[in-house]
Amino acid sequence: xxxxxxxxxxxxxRGGLIRSFVTAQNGIIKEISISxxxxxxxxxxxxKIAGQLxxxxxxxxxxxxxxxxxxEAEGLQSPGTTPSDFTESIMKALEG
Amino acid sequence: xxxxxxxxxxxxxxMNMALDEVAGESVRNSSIPTIRFYNYKPSAVxxxxxxxxxxxxxxxxxxxxxxxxxxxxxxxxAVFHDCEGEITYxxxxxxxxxxxxxxxxxxxxxxxxxxxxxxxxxxxxFRPVNDILVGGKKISGSxxxxxxxxxxxxxxxxxxxxxxxxxxxxxxxRQKISGKMIKDARExxxxxxxxxxxxxxxxxxxxxxxxxxxxxxxxxxWSRDELTMARELALKKYGSDEWMYLR
Numbered sequence: 001x002x003x004x005x006x007x008x009x010x011x012x013x014r015g016g017l018i019r020s021f022v023t024a025q026n027g028i029i030k031e032i033s034i035s036x037x038x039x040x041x042x043x044x045x046x047x048k049i050a051g052q053l054x055x056x057x058x059x060x061x062x063x064x065x066x067x068x069x070x071x072e073a074e075g076l077q078s079p080g081t082t083p084s085d086f087t088e089s090i091m092k093a094l095e096g
Numbered sequence: 097x098x099x100x101x102x103x104x105x106x107x108x109x110x111m112n113m114a115l116d117e118v119a120g121e122s123v124r125n126s127s128i129p130t131i132r133f134y135n136y137k138p139s140a141v142x143x144x145x146x147x148x149x150x151x152x153x154x155x156x157x158x159x160x161x162x163x164x165x166x167x168x169x170x171x172x173x174a175v176f177h178d179c180e181g182e183i184t185y186x187x188x189x190x191x192x193x194x195x196x197x198x199x200x201x202x203x204x205x206x207x208x209x210x211x212x213x214x215x216x217x218x219x220x221x222f223r224p225v226n227d228i229l230v231g232g233k234k235i236s237g238s239x240x241x242x243x244x245x246x247x248x249x250x251x252x253x254x255x256x257x258x259x260x261x262x263x264x265x266x267x268x269x270r271q272k273i274s275g276k277m278i279k280d281a282r283e284x285x286x287x288x289x290x291x292x293x294x295x296x297x298x299x300x301x302x303x304x305x306x307x308x309x310x311x312x313x314x315x316x317x318w319s320r321d322e323l324t325m326a327r328e329l330a331l332k333k334y335g336s337d338e339w340m341y342l343r
Contacts, residue, residue, distance in 0.1 A: 003148075015225060016172070019151070035148040035343045039171035039225075041242050043145045077242070079198040079225050 001033050009093030015039055015080020018089035024058040034086065040078040045070065049086070058094050063087045097193070100316035101308060102132040104183070104300055109140035109166035112184070114329035117169060118322045119188035120248045129189035130316075131307050133300065136177040136184070140164035141265050144172040144239065148343050157264050166334055167342060168250075170239035172226070175252055176262040181287070183300055185209075185307070186250035194247050199224045202240060205249050209236055212253075212306035216294040226251075233286035253303070254287035255296055 006021040016038035023031040032050050040046060052066050067083040070076065107115065112134055119130040139161075143152050145168055152174040158165050177184065187205055194201040206222045213220040213230070220230045228236035238251025259278050268277065288299055318326070333339050 019148070033343060035146050035151065037144050037147060037171065037173035039239070039241075040146070043169065043171065043241065046146060077198060 001031060003033055006031060006033070007093045007096050009089045009091065009096055011085060011089035011092055013038060013081040013085035015078060015085075018081070018086055020086075020089040020093040022058075022090055022093040024094055027058050029053050029056050029058050029063075032090070034089070036089075038078060038081045038085075040076060040081070042074075042076075045074050045076050048074065053090070060087060060091055063090055097127075097129060097190075097312065099189075099308070099311050099313035100128055100130045101304065101313050102130060102317065103304075103315060104133040104135065106135040106137045106179075108138065108330075109136055109142065109164040109177070110330040110334035111326060112136060112140075113142070113166050113168060113334045114326040115318065115322075116186045116188075116248070116250055117329055117333075118318070118326045119186060120243075120246050121325070122322060123188045123190060123246045124244050127190060129193075130187070131313075132186045132188075133303065134184050134186075135179055135182070136164070137179045138162050138164055139179045139261075140166060140177045141174055142166050142168050142177060143174045145169055146171055146343065147174060149341060152267055154265055154267055161261070161265070163261075163265055165340070167339055168239065170241045170248070170250065172237070172239040174266050175237065176258075176265055177252065178256065178258050178261065181256035181258055182252045182254050183296070183303065184250065184252045185303065186248070187307075188246060188248045191242055191245050191247045198240065198242075201247060202226050202238065202249070205240075206236070206238060206251075208307045208309075209251070209253060209303070211309070212299070212303040213288075215302035215306060216288070216292055216299060218288065218291045228253075230286050230291060233284055235286050235288070253299070254285070255299060256289050257282075257285065257287045259285075 003021040009020045018036040021033045064087040210220045226238045236253045240249040
């Protein structure tokens, strides 16, 4: 994914820095990539998070709810980082 | 349960990551828990699974200095592995012999490093989530992952510090390399040689004793199958552009 034209949001959680690159159009997330030095097990779940956010409404509650549901369904663990931290990083990109 | 201890070995970055992955696979397939000590040669930068390589690493300087770069399968931050300046370890074991709580399991394995440092008269403390400090400065960092009933953790213990090289290969907050930044880092990071004159061999011996204390263990080696699998992973996974430029 070419992230050069995407908006960036950075949020520091206790478990690490979360860097989000997001493109939104008409209030819908079109492209999203999440990177950083946080921990999340299993690691590949980050693709599921990004995949399910694609096409979602670019709103805080919607974003957090989608991430929370994936956490629950997949039994994700992320020491020092919560779904709200990911949401915060994404919102910073959307509002940036 | 008998632990296998693979004594200090030196490989390049891709092979080290591959052997770490194979250690986890061996726990899954045949329940062999492994403790491993290793060095990187050539020196290398490892980045966390989720990191953007161009955000974190000055690839041009790495090429100029002959420093390898590898993406880990664990999260966390970018680490400069100086081939002379650190001892790296990994632990792969059944998840059920460690606390479910992630920080408590970090506390146990990091506690082995703290005990090792105690043996060379360095008083260190575990700082959650995953750091070890001496006099308030970081001397060791670790990264853990869990999957399929296996706990895997690797980390580095700094023996010497080469901050100039470290800052030339890492894009630290995209700031320019400055004297002030290096001075700040010296206030946040330390290494064994700042605190005692134990040789690297002595430090390694102290670590082996601390990691194996109270355990049924044997000094072991990789099987032929494990080495074959690791060589393939090093080449096809860790050495591939697809993995390196994942993000």
